[in-house]
Amino acid sequence: MKKLFLILLSLAMITTILLVPAEEVIKIGGIGVLTGPNATYGLAVKNGADLYIEELNNAGGIDGKKVEVIWVDSQGDPAVGQQAYYRLVENDEVVAILGAVLTGVTNAVADAAVEDGIPMVSPSSTAYEVTTGRPNVFRTCFIDPFQSVMIARYMKSKNYKNVAALYDTGDDYSTGLYETFVDECGKLGLNIIATEAAAFEDVDFKAQLTNIKNANPEALFLPYYGAPAAHILKQADEIGLNVPFIGADGISSITDSISDTSLLTNVIYSDHYNYDAAGEVALQFLKGYEEKYGEPPTVAFSATAYDTALVLTEAIKIAGTTDFAAVVDAVKNIEVEGVTGVITFDDHNDPIKSAFFTTFDADGNKIFLERVDP
Amino acid sequence: MAKNKTKSYTINSFALIITFIFAYALISAGKINNYYSSMLISVLIAIIMTVSLNLTTGLLGQLCLGHAGFMSVGAYTAGIITKSLPDMPFGLSLTIALMAGGLIAALFGFLIGMPALRLKGDYLAIITLGFGEIIRVVIQNLTITGGPAGLTRIPRMSRALAESPKESAAIQFAIVYWIMVIVVTSIFTLGRSRHGRAIISIRENEVAAEATGIPTTYYKLLAFTFAAFFAGIAGGLHAHQIGMLTPKYFDFNKSIEYLVMVVLGGMGSITGSIISATVLVTLPELLRDFAAWRMVIYSLTLVLMMIFRPSGLMGTKEFSLTATVDELEALCHRVFKRKERKPKLPFKPHYDVWEDQPVLETINLGIQFGGLVAAENININLKDNEIVGLIGPNGAGKTTVFNLLTGVYEPTQGDIILLGNSIKGRSTHEITNNGIARTFQNIRLFKSMTVLENIKVAFHTRMRYSPLSGIIRSDEYASEEHGIDIRARELLRVFDMEDVADDNADSLPYGLQRKLEICRALASNPKVLLLDEPAAGMNATETQELMDTIKRIRTRFSVAILLIEHDMKLVMGICERIYVLNYGHIIAEGTANEIANNQDVITAYLGMAQEDKEDRALC
Numbered sequence: 001m002k003k004l005f006l007i008l009l010s011l012a013m014i015t016t017i018l019l020v021p022a023e024e025v026i027k028i029g030g031i032g033v034l035t036g037p038n039a040t041y042g043l044a045v046k047n048g049a050d051l052y053i054e055e056l057n058n059a060g061g062i063d064g065k066k067v068e069v070i071w072v073d074s075q076g077d078p079a080v081g082q083q084a085y086y087r088l089v090e091n092d093e094v095v096a097i098l099g100a101v102l103t104g105v106t107n108a109v110a111d112a113a114v115e116d117g118i119p120m121v122s123p124s125s126t127a128y129e130v131t132t133g134r135p136n137v138f139r140t141c142f143i144d145p146f147q148s149v150m151i152a153r154y155m156k157s158k159n160y161k162n163v164a165a166l167y168d169t170g171d172d173y174s175t176g177l178y179e180t181f182v183d184e185c186g187k188l189g190l191n192i193i194a195t196e197a198a199a200f201e202d203v204d205f206k207a208q209l210t211n212i213k214n215a216n217p218e219a220l221f222l223p224y225y226g227a228p229a230a231h232i233l234k235q236a237d238e239i240g241l242n243v244p245f246i247g248a249d250g251i252s253s254i255t256d257s258i259s260d261t262s263l264l265t266n267v268i269y270s271d272h273y274n275y276d277a278a279g280e281v282a283l284q285f286l287k288g289y290e291e292k293y294g295e296p297p298t299v300a301f302s303a304t305a306y307d308t309a310l311v312l313t314e315a316i317k318i319a320g321t322t323d324f325a326a327v328v329d330a331v332k333n334i335e336v337e338g339v340t341g342v343i344t345f346d347d348h349n350d351p352i353k354s355a356f357f358t359t360f361d362a363d364g365n366k367i368f369l370e371r372v373d374p
Numbered sequence: 375m376a377k378n379k380t381k382s383y384t385i386n387s388f389a390l391i392i393t394f395i396f397a398y399a400l401i402s403a404g405k406i407n408n409y410y411s412s413m414l415i416s417v418l419i420a421i422i423m424t425v426s427l428n429l430t431t432g433l434l435g436q437l438c439l440g441h442a443g444f445m446s447v448g449a450y451t452a453g454i455i456t457k458s459l460p461d462m463p464f465g466l467s468l469t470i471a472l473m474a475g476g477l478i479a480a481l482f483g484f485l486i487g488m489p490a491l492r493l494k495g496d497y498l499a500i501i502t503l504g505f506g507e508i509i510r511v512v513i514q515n516l517t518i519t520g521g522p523a524g525l526t527r528i529p530r531m532s533r534a535l536a537e538s539p540k541e542s543a544a545i546q547f548a549i550v551y552w553i554m555v556i557v558v559t560s561i562f563t564l565g566r567s568r569h570g571r572a573i574i575s576i577r578e579n580e581v582a583a584e585a586t587g588i589p590t591t592y593y594k595l596l597a598f599t600f601a602a603f604f605a606g607i608a609g610g611l612h613a614h615q616i617g618m619l620t621p622k623y624f625d626f627n628k629s630i631e632y633l634v635m636v637v638l639g640g641m642g643s644i645t646g647s648i649i650s651a652t653v654l655v656t657l658p659e660l661l662r663d664f665a666a667w668r669m670v671i672y673s674l675t676l677v678l679m680m681i682f683r684p685s686g687l688m689g690t691k692e693f694s695l696t697a698t699v700d701e702l703e704a705l706c707h708r709v710f711k712r713k714e715r716k717p718k719l720p721f722k723p724h725y726d727v728w729e730d731q732p733v734l735e736t737i738n739l740g741i742q743f744g745g746l747v748a749a750e751n752i753n754i755n756l757k758d759n760e761i762v763g764l765i766g767p768n769g770a771g772k773t774t775v776f777n778l779l780t781g782v783y784e785p786t787q788g789d790i791i792l793l794g795n796s797i798k799g800r801s802t803h804e805i806t807n808n809g810i811a812r813t814f815q816n817i818r819l820f821k822s823m824t825v826l827e828n829i830k831v832a833f834h835t836r837m838r839y840s841p842l843s844g845i846i847r848s849d850e851y852a853s854e855e856h857g858i859d860i861r862a863r864e865l866l867r868v869f870d871m872e873d874v875a876d877d878n879a880d881s882l883p884y885g886l887q888r889k890l891e892i893c894r895a896l897a898s899n900p901k902v903l904l905l906d907e908p909a910a911g912m913n914a915t916e917t918q919e920l921m922d923t924i925k926r927i928r929t930r931f932s933v934a935i936l937l938i939e940h941d942m943k944l945v946m947g948i949c950e951r952i953y954v955l956n957y958g959h960i961i962a963e964g965t966a967n968e969i970a971n972n973q974d975v976i977t978a979y980l981g982m983a984q985e986d987k988e989d990r991a992l993c
């Protein structure tokens with residue numbers, strides 16, 4: 001044990017020496033799932049945030065100081081994420097946290113971040129509870145209950161009477177959306193005539209889809225991420241289930257997973273922003289993203305991450321210091337225009353935003369349908 | 375005890391305390407920051423998980439693919455308890471939570487173990503795999519566990535234990551460190567007690583363990599339950615380290631991760647487990663700077679290890695520090711008690727004198743396998759101190775008779791009377807404890823145990839101390855262990871095997887392995903000894919020596935001996951009576967001379983009449 005300890009200690013020293021910065025920079029810690037099945041989201045976040053920081057540094061940084069985001073991979077594992085957090089705060093001495101991406105990891109990181117009081121903004125953790133009772137934890141994406149409410153209202157506005165739902169019992173994102181959706185449908189008088197559940201990582205949904213088809217709904221609520229949703233669409237097509245598939249922001253990554261893009265014309269989802277509906281900043285972001293990465297962003301989290309980087313650096317600029325409490329205070333009172341609209345925070349540290357309903361054309365390009373305001 | 379040994383012990387045992395004080399001071403002074411202290415906590419928890427899994431996988435030899443399942447049970451139980459007791463001082467609610475987590479996990483281990491441990495090898499692995507998944511899915515669908523979103527806002531040890539964060543982190547380290555020390559020490563001492571020997575003997579050879587008098591089902595359950603208990607405690611610690619739990623965390627991969635640690639460290643080596651848990655937890659973290667390559671380096675390390683050290687870092691061996699525990703206990707006794715322990719010699723089972731009646735008698739014994747009648751109307755009896763042969767052509771059913779007598783098969787007809795009582799339907803280990811011991815046609819030794827340990831396993835049921843006494847090394851443990859050490863060496867001396875006492879059983883020459891098996895059978899102090907082809911594979915000199923040995927043990931240990939043998943020189947030379955078995959029936963009984971001239975016997979062996987040579991090898 002003692003030997004091990006000495007080894008650990010010497011490694012710690014070496015790491016510290018290696019990481020001593022050459023010039024004064026403002027360091028922000030980025031935590032995201034950069035490997036594994038959910039890496040799409042983590043990499044989207046990384047790309048979006050890096051883009052903003054690059055633009056900021058080209059424009060002179062914050063009061064002449066460069067900003068650097070140090071990225072660590074959470075692997076989608078809460079324990080690894082928390083360990084990574086400590087590394088960022090203790091060894092890299094970052095002044096703010098950008099992340100985490102997945103709700104589970106964000107919860108674990110936030111638990112530690114609350115104790116340190118460090119400003120933390122997640123671009124993508126949509127579960128309601130994440131910011132509850134955590135005064136220094138914010139997010140730039142909208143929350144799950146909000147999306148479900150908006151989706152139910154959207155369905156109501158289309159005069160649907162009987163709808164169905166298929167959700168994943170093993171995924172907190174999916175069950176969270178589903179539960180609020182049921183509540184809101186009840187309030188709006190929308191009938192859910194078929195509810196089917198699948199287990200986490202299922203790939204065969206034919207039994208559930210057949211039951212749904214037999215119930216003959218007007219639309220199917222599909223709170224899924226892109227990869228499983230691609231399976232569902234393909235199998236629905238095979239059994240001839242042809243209704244609008246209405247999902248939330250998670251489904252936006254479906255273009256990465258589906259081979260037959262003509263199936264996407266049935267998909268409608270609530271997104272964080274849409275270029276057709278957005279302002280100057282969004283168009284600038286789109287242009288910058290394509291220049292830097294050679295392709296347009298697929299997942300909206302690139303945009304929310306861009307906004308997150310914007311919020312954090314603006315707050316540091318406003319506070320004029322990197323003192324945790326001062327920056328947290330600046331974030332709380334911020335009002336900036338980002339890609340996804342003007343960002344201000346409510347009492348629960350959530351942004352006040354609109355939902356942008358979006359669909360696809362047969363080539364998989366996003367088509368803006370309408371904007372629903374809260 | 376030699377002075378330098380005492381000295382080495384002192385250094386070793388205080389290493390634990392010094393390491394602790396050193397680390398504790400650095401953490402509470404903030405010299406070790408949260409990053410390293412939380413990594414350290416993860417390492418300690420992984421050590422508990424790995425060492426406890428090593429109990430089932432390494433020592434018991436049963437592949438368990440659901441260890442993370444037990445961890446999750448403990449984690450959720452503990453997390454729910456501390457969350458629901460917010461008003462209680464955290465130290466107290468944490469203690470309750472950890473104990474409850476361990477106990478509930480142990481309960482699950484027990485419930486899963488009961489049906490699962492009747493199965494072996496791959497089947498058990500699949501059941502434990504299924505269990506892990508069931509637990510995960512159940513947790514995922516319960517409201518009390520927070521469903522798929524997980525259980526959040528569990529009080530974290532790194533802050534909830536004291537006012538100052540540094541102090542709290544230091545106390546967290548203290549708690550996890552000492553729990554780790556207790557768990558590792560308990561598993562280590564348990565492994566060195568009679569209970570540990572019983573568990574290891576099951577890994578080595580389950581059939582032989584049962585025949586040596588070990589209640590194998592009981593010990594499998596014991597090991598399984600203990601391992602689950604410790605995994606539950608580790609889970610509780612994990613819950614209060616991270617502050618949140620998600621069902622996905624405890625999936626199949628997590629179980630595999632711990633299994634990899636056990637295999638890498640060496641199955642059965644506790645220190646190996648400690649080293650590999652430490653390395654495998656810190657390695658990915660230390661390799662972070664290599665970003666994308668770190669998982670490749672990590673995996674490559676595993677692959678290379680398995681190629682160049684297939685038995686793991688330590689094999690089944692232990693690091694020298696392990697002598698600590700033995701010596702710690704010895705010193706405690708010297709310092710605090712200063713009294714000499716008297717060895718408690720294993721008691722001799724009491725057998726009444728059976729002069730005229732047979733010690734073992736079968737009445738119309740028989741067994742059918744489906745439609746096949748393997749043995750029928752077997753009536754044999756053994757008087758005290760008699761040497762009786764059981765012969766017959768290949769496939770006559772001789773070993774079947776042995777298996778009936780020892781409870782491996784349950785007879786479908788007839789009865790077996792041992793010392794006046796029926797033993798029909800008893801399990802093998804009960805029959806062994808009632809006075810029948812056996813050897814096997816193909817030698818079944820506990821191969822990787824030493825000669826002495828092989829013998830000690832057979833003394834198992836003549837010892838009394840409990841698993842707890844074994845773990846805490848009570849006086850009872852010490853005097854009984856001392857006693858059987860004396861007895862086991864005495865027994866080896868009778869067989870002239872004292873000088874190989876500390877050799878591994880599988881390193882012995884063939885003849886000695888046979889002898890050791892007989893010796894082990896005698897250690898359970900039987901009234902009847904069954905020898906299944908003791909001379910198989912022996913040369914003439916060895917056979918002659920064996921004959922002398924058999925005669926000698928008959929008088930010295932006062933046993934009746936029933937032996938199956940094809941070597942007619944041996945059978946005719948030492949058997950007072952001989953039974954001849956053919957097609958599952960006794961076709962003749964009598965003295966050597968009578969049998970050699972019996973027409974039925976000759977026909978049975980040769981299928982024709984007229985051969986008059988007496989000592990011809992009939993097989």
